[in-house]
Amino acid sequence: MENKQIAITQFGGPEVLSIQTSPVPKPQPGEVLVKVSFAGVNPIDVKTRAGLGWAAERNKDKLPWVPGYDVSGEVVEVSEGTRKFKAGDNVVGFIGFPLTGGGYSQYISVPESELSLIPEAVTLEAAAVLPLAGQTAVQALDTAQVVEGDRVLILAGAGGVGHLAVQVAVAAKAEVYTTCSESNLDYMATLGAHAINYQFAPVSERLEEVDVLIDLVGGDAALDAMKCLRDNARIVTVPTISAEMICEKAKMLGFQASGMMVEPDPEQLDTMLYMVSVGLLKTEIQKVYPMSDVAEAHKQIETGHTRGKVLLDMKC
Numbered sequence: 568m569e570n571k572q573i574a575i576t577q578f579g580g581p582e583v584l585s586i587q588t589s590p591v592p593k594p595q596p597g598e599v600l601v602k603v604s605f606a607g608v609n610p611i612d613v614k615t616r617a618g619l620g621w622a623a624e625r626n627k628d629k630l631p632w633v634p635g636y637d638v639s640g641e642v643v644e645v646s647e648g649t650r651k652f653k654a655g656d657n658v659v660g661f662i663g664f665p666l667t668g669g670g671y672s673q674y675i676s677v678p679e680s681e682l683s684l685i686p687e688a689v690t691l692e693a694a695a696v697l698p699l700a701g702q703t704a705v706q707a708l709d710t711a712q713v714v715e716g717d718r719v720l721i722l723a724g725a726g727g728v729g730h731l732a733v734q735v736a737v738a739a740k741a742e743v744y745t746t747c748s749e750s751n752l753d754y755m756a757t758l759g760a761h762a763i764n765y766q767f768a769p770v771s772e773r774l775e776e777v778d779v780l781i782d783l784v785g786g787d788a789a790l791d792a793m794k795c796l797r798d799n800a801r802i803v804t805v806p807t808i809s810a811e812m813i814c815e816k817a818k819m820l821g822f823q824a825s826g827m828m829v830e831p832d833p834e835q836l837d838t839m840l841y842m843v844s845v846g847l848l849k850t851e852i853q854k855v856y857p858m859s860d861v862a863e864a865h866k867q868i869e870t871g872h873t874r875g876k877v878l879l880d881m882k883c
């Protein structure tokens with residue numbers, strides 16, 4: 568049995584992603600072997616491949632490196648001491664974060680503590696949407712302490728993190744506003760948000776008295792959105808690259824502001840899987856690419872206009 572993986576042999580454009588073959592790993596005590604069906608593609612994978620950010624800095628001497636933090640698939644072997652899962656279970660996880668990665672693999676051995684059981688009503692595709700993006704959404708809203716009745720502005724509601732953040736905020740009974748391009752206005756409305764076309768005019772000209780800003784864009788868009796906020800508003804800015812600058816400006820204006828780094832939390836993932844299973848959360852997938860088309864999948868993320876998530880089908 569061979570294990571095809573997608574590796575970065577050097578940093579660069581999408582063409583540096585190549586398929587390598589390695590032995591199927593043997594699960595160590597406490598681990599299970601997962602036959603991966605779908606791997607999620609996240610902006611951090613793309614930035615790391617390009618040699619940008621701290622994951623690239625920390626892995627630069629460890630190339631070839633296999634990216635990927637989101638996997639869904641089937642447990643095919645368990646090791647001594649594992650109790651949670653048995654062969655045949657469908658599982659999903661936010662694995663190897665932040666430095667190890669490894670999700671772009673057909674087989675991966677993972678500590679069972681990093682995995683969640685996928686309920687029968689949830690597809691393997693839908694489950695693979697949730698780990699990194701879903702937990703970022705939930706943790707950003709938690710950090711901002713969003714409560715019922717808050718007027719919450721989410722920048723980039725149509726993206727991987729955004730489409731889940733919008734729905735979780737709506738479920739918490741917040742009044743949710745979100746920015747998107749014209750082509751996503753109807754989609755955002757179907758999720759229960761007031762959609763604002765940022766291409767038509769800056770959001771600061773269209774909205775005021777906002778309690779919470781969840782910034783998934785950073786830079787100038789976040790600075791403009793601060794003009795919509797009421798006194799003492801809370802800001803969570805998620806893109807790490809501009810977080811320091813945005814937090815400094817926000818604090819000068821009297822807002823509470825923080826950046827964040829998502830943390831894997833399988834119990835939080837269990838809750839999201841439950842929400843999907845009962846129809847409270849709808850996952851959106853722009854496209855599933857066969858693993859051999861990984862370069863195209865990265866190019867799609869680089870457009871900056873992905874609706875929902877991009878997945879890799881690791882079975883073909």
Ligand SMILES: NC(=O)c1ccc[n+]([C@@H]2O[C@H](COP(=O)([O-])OP(=O)(O)OC[C@H]3O[C@@H](n4cnc5c(N)ncnc54)[C@H](OP(=O)(O)O)[C@@H]3O)[C@@H](O)[C@H]2O)c1
Pocket residue numbers: 609610611699700703722723724725726727728729746747748749751765783784788805806807827828829868871872873874875
């Ligand atoms: N700190 C952390 O732990 C952490 C965790 C996860 C993600 N992140 C970062 O958070 C950001 C969002 O991640 P993601 O996975 O959601 O990215 P994504 O899926 O690639 O986001 C794409 C979305 O961004 C929207 N967009 C682009 N420019 C916009 C603008 N100026 N205003 C409003 N919407 C805009 C697009 O909507 P339209 O097509 O409608 O324009 C598209 O739907 C990325 O920078 C990512 O690296 C950080």
